[in-house]
Every structure is written in structure tokens, then in C-alpha cells.
Amino acid sequence: MNITEFAAYAGVSKAAVSRYFNGGYLSEEKRARIEAAAAATGYRPSLQAQMLRTRRTRQVLVILPKLSSESCARMVEGISAILEESGYQLLLINTANDSSKEIAALNLLQQNTVDGVILIATIFTPEHRTILSSLRLPVVILGQEYPGFCSVSHDDRGAARAATAHMLAKGRRRPGFLGVTMKDLAAGLNRRRGFEDALKEAGLVPSPKRANIAAFNMEAGYEQAGSLLAREGDLDCLFCATDSIAIGALQYCRSHGIRVPEDLMLAAVGDSEAGRVAYVPLTSVQLHYRMAGRLAAQMLLERLAQPHAQPQSRVLDFVLRPRASTGDDASGEDIWAT
Amino acid sequence: MNITEFAAYAGVSKAAVSRYFNGGYLSEEKRARIEAAAAATGYRPSLQAQMLRTRRTRQVLVILPKLSSESCARMVEGISAILEESGYQLLLINTANDSSKEIAALNLLQQNTVDGVILIATIFTPEHRTILSSLRLPVVILGQEYPGFCSVSHDDRGAARAATAHMLAKGRRRPGFLGVTMKDLAAGLNRRRGFEDALKEAGLVPSPKRANIAAFNMEAGYEQAGSLLAREGDLDCLFCATDSIAIGALQYCRSHGIRVPEDLMLAAVGDSEAGRVAYVPLTSVQLHYRMAGRLAAQMLLERLAQPHAQPQSRVLDFVLRPRASTGDDASGEDIWAT
């Protein structure tokens, strides 16, 4: 049934029907007639026709690198909750860590198929900036700050600093670092800086020799932990940029007879489920992923309402979760997921 | 720029432009002209106008209960990969385990906003069947079989049987069961049946007293393991319907001095990352989530092409992953994620 048929059925004009569904002026009498007719027929306006006519799709695109990563999934859950409340639909593109797909996804936006975009950040190239700047629709970057654009991110530097400082406060003096590519500003650069902040505050000098770079997975953590520990045998604590890497490092320790925390303390950022239940529960820093997703969605909705407001950026705090990998005795409660 | 302006720019008719973008008859000469004009202007047909006109949106809706569950996320990754190849967009609804939201999502489909649906299954009520049957668009159920509809599912019964049989083959004779609600046909009913199959094959009689039901999370696993072991103190092995539950059980054992596998063997279904790195690596059954997602998407695309074909259902196999929780020595390789 279309609006013409429905209007005839309800005995009103098409315009009245349109006003009913869009909150325009309407006499009580017509409103009641239309309401009854809608209940009787189940008529709903065609979204496609509305999209064509109004040039708004009420759809938001979320672009992310890897859905099966716990952090991404949680952020999308947050986004989804807010969008749903507001009657927006969520279009998802998983780029599977393929930068060219990310670019392709952004280019797709020029087809105006969505009202706004949330981009879960990874590595930004100049090409990203070019495309993002040329976009005429609201964009929110989630996961790192990005000058000139709205963003919601975590205090990665503070998180890394807190995790490292926690180990140094326990008397460790030879800290190692297992990080990720510095091209990733949040997990790479900022967490490295936070690590170094903690060292300096403790009167230590960061040494590049005591740092290795790994890919974003457990296996890389295992390998790089091996390479680092073989080279720098006297480390007494190790900060890892992500839980996955730390878990890989933990596996390495387990299979090579290195006792955690006695011989080597371990701390990371991310507070993943796997880390909480690992063979030595992993001290980690909890970031508020779901909340970040919610805020990003809210920020986008505000932008949709007021397209010309100044870009704003929001940085969320963190919670250190001390566990056995730094010699802390976690309360039982602590391990259950939020 | 719209098709009229573009056609004028290229010096051809609107129909020729439409044919160019939709693969109709066209002389080489016009094709070349349009191609050049498209390259010069970046013109792309409006998707909304196409949707309105053709009544196809090239969008597929995925409804799922919890995005941050590893299995869901992997299935969506598979779906996403196939849809992307085929030029379909993926609309996502996360019901957050709220059945009423699931129903609401299905009702939303009556607005024809998508071409097809993939429903990641949980608990089906009669209301589900009513709505699903009334839908005129292709549906694929992912995660369990559902008579009368296309589905892609796992051999949950076989998986549970294999995990249980593995422990019995090691000489254990007093098996316990930690399951989930039977309303969930896949993880609840079928895995329980598989557990009982294994017992019968080993000449044992399943006893309801040796079985507890838990929610889908670690904490419930912890609690129900506690309650079960307190009641049935002589259990020598425990099958858990999900890895999360098994990990909870493992935590219980750890905090109560029960040695795994010596005092109690543990096996589950799901092969999660957390299980692989748990303090005793968890024997589990790997299900092919990503593949299931891919197949579901492919099945939906076939249905989109041939709406009146018979519903088909596909059941995927599984791989038992023996690890330390059943006294097996996993090769190091085994723990890294796929």
C-alpha cells in the first residue's frame, strides 16, 4: 500500500498523511482518522521514497578494521545501542585490516548513501585526510584523536604510563617494551610515550634496545617476546601495548620456564577476557570501549543536527586492573566480564 | 549531478546512461563516450533513486544477539566478506540478547528496507515463526536448523559427542554436564544430546543429577560448576556446552584446589581464544564460524537470485582440539588464532 491508496482509505489527502508521519500541523480529527487507518492497515511510509525525496537516509556507516577484535566489537555495540534509540540504521564495513578497502569504503561515501560515518581508526595516511576532508557528511573518528575532526578516543598514553608505573612501583628497574607500529597513533605511538613517561618519572632512561615491535596478535607477541628476552636477558618487567601481545609473551614465558611475575612482571592495555583468565591473570588497563562507541554515536547525531558546529574531541579515562602478572592478588569479582 | 545533467554532458540519452550502468545493449561508441564522461565527472547513479525505482535495496540485514561474542563476530566477518564481493551492503542489528528487540527487528523488515535477512539464531518462539513466515523476503537462519527455512548450522550434537567421548576414551567414567537452556536448540538441546550419545556409546547412563544449566557466561560457569561439584563430588570429567562456561568452571577448580586434568577433565565446544590460553589450555571443539557466515551469505544471495527454490539447510562439521584440560599435550601451533 502506498501513500495515495492509504490517504484514500483514510479519507484524507496525501499531504495530511505525510504530515501525520512527520509531525506537521494537523487537526485532531484528521490525526485520529489517520491513526485508526494506520492501525487497521499497518501502513508505513516507504523508506526508500523518503530517502529519495528528503535526501536523508537515516543510515550511519561504521568502518572498522576487524570485527572479531574484542575492542571493535564492543565499540560497535555501543554505537548500535545509541543509533537504535534514535531510529538510525547501522551499516557496517569490515575492512579486514586492508587499507585499500578502507579507502574504497570512504570513497563509497561520495554516493551519499549514508548520513554520517564513524571510522574506527587504525593508520591514517595522507590519502585518508584528503578523502575525509572532501566528504561533506559528518564524520567521527573513534579510537584516536585526529586534528580537524570530531573524535572519541582513550587516554592511551596515560594508560600505558599507569601500567608501567605500577610495575616500577613494585621495585622493578629493567623494563622492556613490546609495542606495535608507531603508525598507529593510539596503540603505537601514544602507548610508547606513556611507557617512556613512566620510566622518566622513575628516573630511568628509555632504551630503544629494550623495545620490540610486534603485529597485533598473540603469535607476534610470542615471537617478539622471545627475540627481546634473548637479546636483553636481564629484563625484570615487560609492558605490552596490547593484551594479545602480552598473552603471547606469557605463553613464551610459560614454555621457557620464565616465572611470571617472579622473574618477569607483565602488564598491558586492553583488559581482554583472555587476559583475565590467562594462566597468570594479566594486569591490564581497562578502556571503556562500549562507552566510547556510545559517545561517538551521540557526537555524530549532534553533528547531524548541527552540521556546522566546531569539531570536538573527547578523551576517555581508564582503570588499571592489577592482577597476578604483577604480583597482585585480584579479587575474584574482577575477572568476570563487564 | 543527476542522470539528466550527466546524459547531457556526455551527449547521450538518459536511457543510454542507465543501460551503461546496468549492462544493457549499447553501441561501443556510446559506451566509450559515457565511460569518458563518468571518469571526468565522477558521476554515479543515486542509490536511493535506484532503490525506489527497482524496489531492490542491495542491502542485507543481519540480526544477532551479541556482537561481542567471538562466535557472532566471526560469523559476521564471513557474511561481510561475501556481501562485499557481491556489492551488497550489510545492515546490522544487535539485539543485545533482548528477544523483544529481535521481534522488533523482524517487524521492521515489513518496511522492505532490505532485500534479505540473515538471522543469527538464539531461541525461537512461535512468534518468531509467525513473523518469519509472513516475510516475503529471503531469510537464512544461521546457527541452527529451522524447518521450512534455509539454514547454516554446526554439528553441535556431533561436536559435544566428540568432546565427551574424548574424555571417556581416557578412562573417565563419571562425567558431569554443564549446559545452557534447552530452549536454545543448538547450544542447549543438541549439545546435551551429543553428551548423552557419548555416554551411551560408552555404556554409561546419563543422569540428570549430574547436569546443571548455566547462563552463557564465565561467571555462570563458575557458579554452576561449584553447585554441581558440591552436589556430585565424585565427578571425574566435565563437559561444558560453551567455552565461556568451561572457563568459569576452570576458575572454580583453580580457586578450590581441584586439579585439571588430574582430578577433573574439562572439555567444551567453541574453541575460543580465551580457552586456548587459559591457565589450563582448554580442550574444545572448533566450529567453523567464519565459514558458516560465508555460506549463509552465499545461500542468501542464491535465494535472492532464485526466490522460489526449495529451502536448503547445510550442517558444517567440526574439529576436536585436544589440549591440557584433558591431559593432552597441545602442539604450540594449536593455540594461535585462525
Next chain:
DNA sequence: CTGAAAGCGCTAACAG
């Protein structure tokens, strides 16, 4: 407050 009318940008007959 109301209805008529003019499109939004595109596709698919249809008649050449």
C-alpha cells in the same frame, strides 16, 4: 490548518 501539484533521480516498457 489544508490540498494540489511539482518534482527527487532513476529504470523499464515501448515504439521505433
Next chain:
DNA sequence: CTGTTAGCGCTTTCAG
């Protein structure tokens, strides 16, 4: 192979 034409279903002036 090609162009003309008639809408897809809706919103939004505009004149009452």
C-alpha cells in the same frame, strides 16, 4: 540498438 515516456512513493512549497 535507441530515445521517449511514464511513473516508483513520498515531501514540500504554494495558494487557499
